[in-house]
Amino acid sequence: MSKCAFSASSRLLWISSKKKKVGFYGNSCGSSETIVKDEVRKGFYRDQGVAAGLVRLHFHDCFVKGCDGSVLVDSTPGNSAEKDSPANDPSLQGYEVIDSAKARLEAMCKGVVSCADIVAFAARDSIVITGGLGYEVPAGRRDGRISQVSETFTNLPPPTINVDRLTQAFAKKGFTQEEMVTLTGAHTIGRSHCTSFSDRLYNFNGTTSHDPSLDPMYASQLMLQCPQGNTNPNLVVPMDPSSPATTDSGHYTNILANRGLFTSDQKLLTNAATVIQVNQNAWNVMLWRSKFVSPMLKMGQLDVLTGNAGEIRSNCREPRSDAAAKAGSFDSKSSCGYEVQHSDNICEPQKDHASLSKSTGDMYLKPSLKMQHLKVSTVTSEKKHSSETCVVDAGSNRNDPSRYGTSKVPSIHGTEDALSSPASVEDASAKLTKLHKADSTPKIDVPMLVNTIHNLSDLLLFHSSNGSFELKEGDREALKDVILNLHRCLSKYSEQKIPTPESLFPQQGTSQYLAQLSEMFELY
Ligand code: HEM
Incomplete structure (x- = not known):
């Protein structure tokens, strides 16, 4: 069977996308997603605002020339790149997280993981770390070689436009109006520079007042935060002041209270x-959180480069020269050459940016947005993890209100479709068994194994907190076994004594021993 053929083991993580697949780096760089997640987590500990930056980075990458990492490219003397657009400079942030992840990935699996995929993973991880729902990211994007500032003007919607123009801007990218409304909910996290909305505060439409659609109290607060005539380009305000680092429905409740920061938001x-x-989104946060996943995935598919198109950059800020690309990592080894089992998309007809038709317009030509780069509040976590091997996913503590505000909704770490159907769970165990039994040197893909356990436990938690099923006695016993096994496994890497079933599960209620267990491990 050709390496390009669809293989049984890749079926587990295959989703409907023809272009890319979940688990794309499974064999070529198995820890890639774990490493990106770790870098996002570290970035978030340094500065919570970075999560919002990474979500926006993905949006601005995908809407301009497709999700090809072009937003990461630095300008050169001969070329002004996307990142120098007023829409991106100085407001876009998170580049350092991508750089650190890329550096680690290059050290571990050179020339394999694209910058575009790192951005897509990091956006998902940022949603999760701020309390949103997790989802599996189909990967296999390749990096573009071109990044031009002019492309941003026509593709990134400015904050000053009305619903009709907003709807058109998203329709051009294949989104419905509802998907557009759902995606803007991302404005529940992060901050905005005063210059992005100050036209609403002073001399609005030639008057001496502020935009009348803005709540007067809020307008006064904003005026204090963004004084008229202040030339400090670093002034920022949180977009959802009550929970700026929590993916909740604050964006929509703000709009209902006439506290939407941008014209484009309030006009909804x-x-x-x-x-x-x-x-609907304001009153049903769970509905919005789950609705958000699908257009995010769709956004991540925009005009992706696959197969031989584009390249895998070694430094996300610099495209390799065409000559280097020809002689480099994706020539003879090209589509099917790595010791990787690629998906069949590798053998599909290729598309390159040159063939993409791009619309023209004047969407983001507002030079007033231009100013210096800014850092938002730096928050240092009180408890940091010392060991990489024991990284605890943000999802693990998403029920901790002290860390994520009021968010108490567990994330489904991975699409429900992929994991809730018996077939895919069977596939998962078949794959794991195969991994155990394959040839004479059994290899275990530990990150995949751990991720699968994690996904399944999230799924179980999600359904049990929904009250959609009850655990029977036999199930509870089986779960105790699982916990015990995991505990024993973890004990190997810590000072903890190997527990006995009696020490772990004395005659107590489930919640009590789970609380004890998490105390033992000090999960955050
Ligand atoms: C509907 C059209 C949109 C407009 C007009 C718009 C505009 C803006 C503007 C002006 C800012 C503030 C930048 C600054 O001055 O610092 C911002 C921030 C942000 N936007 Fe949007 N945006 C839109 C859609 C989206 C979408 C689809 C997403 C993601 C799915 C998104 C995610 C974000 C995030 C997370 C921030 C905060 C960034 C940070 O704190 O670093 N936006 N947006």
């Missing part, structure tokens, strides 16, 4: 359909 109340969606 001026259209019959969008006002209904704003209301």
